Amino acid sequence: MDILVGAGRFYSRMGVPYLLDEEGNIYATAVTPLVTTEEALRKILYDFLFMRSDRARDYRHTSQDGIDRLREYETSNRSTVMGLSRMSDGLVHPEL
Structure with missing residues (x-):
């Protein structure tokens, strides 16, 4: 299996079901x-087919513009946390 779609939480590598191989991709949806x-x-399928297919990229040959954009992204997202939960009326759901 190459894709795992889970609901409301991200899986760590150790928590991944055995059916998912080492090259597997994990996605989390807000609902089941x-x-x-x-x-x-469709967004998941597009990401799987076109966005994650570049695993063997050699970043040593990335342009300076690409490095600058990566640096800007990392700087602006230093406090971003994905996978947090929120409680509302006694129900826990992912914070989006």
């Missing part, structure tokens, strides 16, 4: 995948 929209599933 059973009610996820077609649009959300």
